[in-house]
Amino acid sequence: MDAFTAGLLQRIRATESDLVRAQGATEQERTEFAAFFRKDWPDLLRHMAVLGWDEAAAKEAAQEAMTRLFEGWSTVDHPKSWVRTTAQRAAKKAASRDAQRLTRSREAARLDAQEPSRALDSVTESQEVLRLLRTLPPQQRAVMAWTYDGFSSDEISHLLAIPRATVDSHRRHARNRLKEILRRRFEGAEGGEHQ
Incomplete structure (x- = not known):
C-alpha cells in the first residue's frame, strides 16, 4: 500500500x-x-x-x-x-474547475499585457472590488472568495465545513449587501452631478 x-x-x-x-x-x-x-x-x-x-x-x-x-x-x-x-x-x-481557473489566469495575463492605462484601470477596478468585499462579514467574505475562484456551493460547503444552505445564504446576503452599497454610491454620484 x-x-x-x-x-x-x-x-x-x-x-x-x-x-x-x-x-x-x-x-x-x-x-x-x-x-x-x-x-x-x-x-x-x-x-x-x-x-x-x-x-x-x-x-x-x-x-x-x-x-x-x-x-x-x-x-x-x-x-x-x-x-x-x-x-x-x-x-x-x-x-x-481547473480549466475555468486556467481561463481566468490567461485573461488576467492578457489584461496585464494590455496598454498601461487599461491595465491600470483593471488594477484600480480590482482594488475597488477588494475594498467592497472587505466590508462584508467574515463568513460572507469567505464564501464570496471561494465563489470568485470558481468553487461550487457543494465544494465551498465541504471546504468551510458549513451546510450548503448556509453557503447559499451567505452568498445571497453578500450579493444583496454589495448591490445596496453600489446603489447608494451610484445615487450619490448622480446627485452630485446635478447640483
Whole structure:
C-alpha cells in the first residue's frame, strides 16, 4: 500500500467515529466498507487510468468517491459501480474547475499585457472590488472568495465545513449587501452631478 492510500485510510478511520454516529453505521457496515476499500482501491485507480485520467487526478477523484461512499455506505446497493461513477464525475468536475481557473489566469495575463492605462484601470477596478468585499462579514467574505475562484456551493460547503444552505445564504446576503452599497454610491454620484 502506497503512502497516499495509507493516508487516505487513516483519514477515513479518523473521521469514522463521527460518521458512524451521524450515519448510524454498525460495526459490520464499517468492516464491510473497510474490506471493500482495500480490495477495490487499486482497481478503482486502474479504472480511472484506463479512462484517461492522470495519476494525481485519478487519486483525488477516487479519494472523494471513496469518502462519499463511506458516508453513504448503508444506502448504496452497488458500491463497485457507484464508486466508479462518482469518481468519474468528481474527476470531470475538478477538470472543469481547473480549466475555468486556467481561463481566468490567461485573461488576467492578457489584461496585464494590455496598454498601461487599461491595465491600470483593471488594477484600480480590482482594488475597488477588494475594498467592497472587505466590508462584508467574515463568513460572507469567505464564501464570496471561494465563489470568485470558481468553487461550487457543494465544494465551498465541504471546504468551510458549513451546510450548503448556509453557503447559499451567505452568498445571497453578500450579493444583496454589495448591490445596496453600489446603489447608494451610484445615487450619490448622480446627485452630485446635478447640483
